[in-house]
Amino acid sequence: MQDMQHPNPDEQYNLRLYVAGQTAKSLQAFANLKKICEEHLQGRYRIEVIDLLENPHLAKGDQILAIPTLVRKLPEPLRKIIGDLSDTDRVLIGLDLRRKESAA
Amino acid sequence: MKISHGISALPKSPTGIKGFDEITFGGLPKGRPTLVSGGAGSGKTLFGMEFIIRGAVEYAEPGVFVSFEESEEDLVANFKSLGFDLVQLQADKKLYLDYVHIDRSEIEETGEFNLEGLFVRLGFAIDAISARRVVLDTLEALFSGFANQFILRSEIRRLFRWLKDRGVTAVITAERGSLEGGLTRHGLEEYVSDCVIALDHRVHDQLSTRRMRVVKYRGSTHGTNEYPFLLDEGGISVLPITSVGLDYAVTNERISTGIPRLDVMFGGKGFFRGSSILISGTAGTGKTSFASQFVYNTCKNGERCLYFAFEESSSQIVRNMRSLGMDLEPLIGKGLLRYESVRPTSFGLETHLAKMIQIITEFTPSAIVIDPISNMINVGSGYDVKIALMRLVDMLKSKLITSLFTSLLQAGRDIVDEHVGVSSLMDTWMLLREIESGGEANRIINIVKSRGMAHSNQLREFVMSDQGIEFVDVYTGPAGVLTGTARVVQEAREKTEWTRIQREIERKKRDLERKRLVTEARINELQARMDSDQEEIEKLIQEHQMNSQTASQVSTQMARMRMADTQE
Numbered sequence: 001m002q003d004m005q006h007p008n009p010d011e012q013y014n015l016r017l018y019v020a021g022q023t024a025k026s027l028q029a030f031a032n033l034k035k036i037c038e039e040h041l042q043g044r045y046r047i048e049v050i051d052l053l054e055n056p057h058l059a060k061g062d063q064i065l066a067i068p069t070l071v072r073k074l075p076e077p078l079r080k081i082i083g084d085l086s087d088t089d090r091v092l093i094g095l096d097l098r099r100k101e102s103a104a
Numbered sequence: 105m106k107i108s109h110g111i112s113a114l115p116k117s118p119t120g121i122k123g124f125d126e127i128t129f130g131g132l133p134k135g136r137p138t139l140v141s142g143g144a145g146s147g148k149t150l151f152g153m154e155f156i157i158r159g160a161v162e163y164a165e166p167g168v169f170v171s172f173e174e175s176e177e178d179l180v181a182n183f184k185s186l187g188f189d190l191v192q193l194q195a196d197k198k199l200y201l202d203y204v205h206i207d208r209s210e211i212e213e214t215g216e217f218n219l220e221g222l223f224v225r226l227g228f229a230i231d232a233i234s235a236r237r238v239v240l241d242t243l244e245a246l247f248s249g250f251a252n253q254f255i256l257r258s259e260i261r262r263l264f265r266w267l268k269d270r271g272v273t274a275v276i277t278a279e280r281g282s283l284e285g286g287l288t289r290h291g292l293e294e295y296v297s298d299c300v301i302a303l304d305h306r307v308h309d310q311l312s313t314r315r316m317r318v319v320k321y322r323g324s325t326h327g328t329n330e331y332p333f334l335l336d337e338g339g340i341s342v343l344p345i346t347s348v349g350l351d352y353a354v355t356n357e358r359i360s361t362g363i364p365r366l367d368v369m370f371g372g373k374g375f376f377r378g379s380s381i382l383i384s385g386t387a388g389t390g391k392t393s394f395a396s397q398f399v400y401n402t403c404k405n406g407e408r409c410l411y412f413a414f415e416e417s418s419s420q421i422v423r424n425m426r427s428l429g430m431d432l433e434p435l436i437g438k439g440l441l442r443y444e445s446v447r448p449t450s451f452g453l454e455t456h457l458a459k460m461i462q463i464i465t466e467f468t469p470s471a472i473v474i475d476p477i478s479n480m481i482n483v484g485s486g487y488d489v490k491i492a493l494m495r496l497v498d499m500l501k502s503k504l505i506t507s508l509f510t511s512l513l514q515a516g517r518d519i520v521d522e523h524v525g526v527s528s529l530m531d532t533w534m535l536l537r538e539i540e541s542g543g544e545a546n547r548i549i550n551i552v553k554s555r556g557m558a559h560s561n562q563l564r565e566f567v568m569s570d571q572g573i574e575f576v577d578v579y580t581g582p583a584g585v586l587t588g589t590a591r592v593v594q595e596a597r598e599k600t601e602w603t604r605i606q607r608e609i610e611r612k613k614r615d616l617e618r619k620r621l622v623t624e625a626r627i628n629e630l631q632a633r634m635d636s637d638q639e640e641i642e643k644l645i646q647e648h649q650m651n652s653q654t655a656s657q658v659s660t661q662m663a664r665m666r667m668a669d670t671q672e
Contacts, residue, residue, distance in 0.1 A: 052220070056224045059224050063205045064221035064225070065219055065222045067221045068217065081212045081213075081214055083213050083217040084214070084216050087215050090214040091214050
């Protein structure tokens with residue numbers, strides 16, 4: 001894992017959350033994501049929620065298997081975080097908002 | 105609940121893969137998942153793809169192919185070389201390709217998840233073309249994509265149940281386990297209980313052989329053997345030849361050996377059609393010539409022949425046979441005769457056999473020649489060869505194809521020893537030999553056996569000339585069967601002997617005559633001597649009688665004169 005020095009504070013985050021129906025888990029994931037973004041990316045993030053039950057053809061494009069999956073479209077490179085996003089530390093690592101401790 | 109016919113009523117989905125539907129008696133279990141396990145390069149992907157393509161093209165069952173390893177572009181390119189146009193099939197909505205890519209490095213796992221995304225994609229694909237078949241190749245890639253094995257396993261279990269619920273016939277491929285007895289690396293066989301197929305790719309003595317085995321098939325009978333299979337331009341061909349058995353019909357029809365005087369030795373008619381014939385002999389005894397003569401004659405009668413030449417190229421055989429007065433070229437031109445020349449060591453035994461059977465099935469000859477079978481024996485171990493040959497012979501017999509095998513004998517080795525196993529598969533066995541005598545080697549033939557027909561037990565000499573193979577009049581004398589110049593010499597010797605005896609008899613006759621004459625002369629002489637003796641004796645007797653008469657008269661007179669008393 002690259003040792004990122006300082007995440008650019010002006011970078012715009014384009015996030016896409018894939019869910020399948022309004023399940024408790026997907027609602028949970030969205031709530032978790034929203035909370036993390038508000039804390040760390042206030043004012044420079046956009047969340048797009050895609051319900052695969054309504055748009056199944058979209059699963060292929062982002063190579064979605066697991067639900068829920070959060071895809072960081074921007075900034076590049078593309079990152080995927082799967083699960084209900086309950087582990088905040090791991091989400092932050094996944095979004096490159098925090099360095100992985102083990103990488104040091 | 106009705107039990108009758110319940111077992112055989114298990115619905116099956118034909119794969120269209122050559123031979124596979126035969127060993128499974130109809131194909132894969134319809135509407136259920138089947139696990140296909142095998143090592144790298146064992147043909148799993150091809151099996152899956154062929155199942156989908158044949159289903160789409162031949163059985164009007166559209167199929168979804170989910171690839172976890174190869175991209176769509178790669179699949180299209182790879183299968184193009186096998187003659188399958190995936191792009192067209194996709195355009196016709198008969199095929200749906202989906203490349204599922206998992207890159208562990210870009211995925212972070214945070215908390216619980218499920219694989220609903222995969223289900224959605226699959227469901228979407230199935231609905232898009234109303235698919236009846238699904239292939240997941242190789243599902244195990246998921247294991248390297250996700251860290252949470254607990255979730256993964258329960259999701260895979262759910263996936264199989266889901267596939268069953270959708271009623272699609274599915275093939276799931278898996279890597280073979282590295283542990284002994286492990287069918288798949290991640291134990292997928294635990295989830296698929298209906299049908300498991302193992303593919304294998306073995307290399308033995310630098311030769312590779314592909315094999316397939318139906319490990320289990322719930323609710324259905326199936327062949328349990330390992331079946332060799334081929335991957336070639338036409339896809340997969342499994343060879344269910346072990347299933348032939350011995351219950352084939354036979355015929356009393358005869359087929360000429362191509363040599364009239366050899367026909368005579370087989371009761372005047374030649375071989376049985378559909379029988380297996382072995383011609384064995386040491387190097388240079390004319391095995392190929394005998395085989396060619398048979399083929400030549402059969403083709404001349406308008407029947408097709410297939411010649412597997414393992415030692416010579418076809419052009420070499422054609423050239424050589426021309427010197428025996430056989431022009432094989434036009435027969436090849438007419439499509440009656442086909443040569444397949446290949447070095448036996450270029451493939452493994454099973455592959456060989458498989459290829460041969462493929463060609464036989466395609467060409468449908470009425471007779472085949474394998475020249476020589478001994479080269480195939482070199483490829484495998486003795487037992488393998490016997491099994492392979494048995495399958496081949498059974499298959500040929502079931503199709504009433506007459507098969508002629510030649511076999512090279514090592515000079516000085518025991519014939520019986522070398523042919524143990526092979527000869528028992530043969531209905532007719534002819535032995536060609538060279539007999540050395542008088543500074544030359546002459547070729548002789550004898551029929552060791554010929555099942556079901558009266559045949560000559562006579563050793564016969566034959567010569568090869570521009571008239572083909574010709575049998576020479578047999579010479580049998582007190583010294584056994586003689587061949588070559590020894591025969592000629594012996595015949596001359598016999599002739600002189602005859603004259604000599606003739607002369608001897610003449611001489612003895614004359615001797616006898618002479619003796620007779622001498623004897624007669626002596627008889628006459630003795631007779632004459634006896635006659636004269638007789639005469640003499642009679643004369644003596646007469647004289648004596650006269651004398652005694654006279655004497656008596658004198659004595660009587662004297663007495664009278666002396667007045668002597670008489671005793672009277």
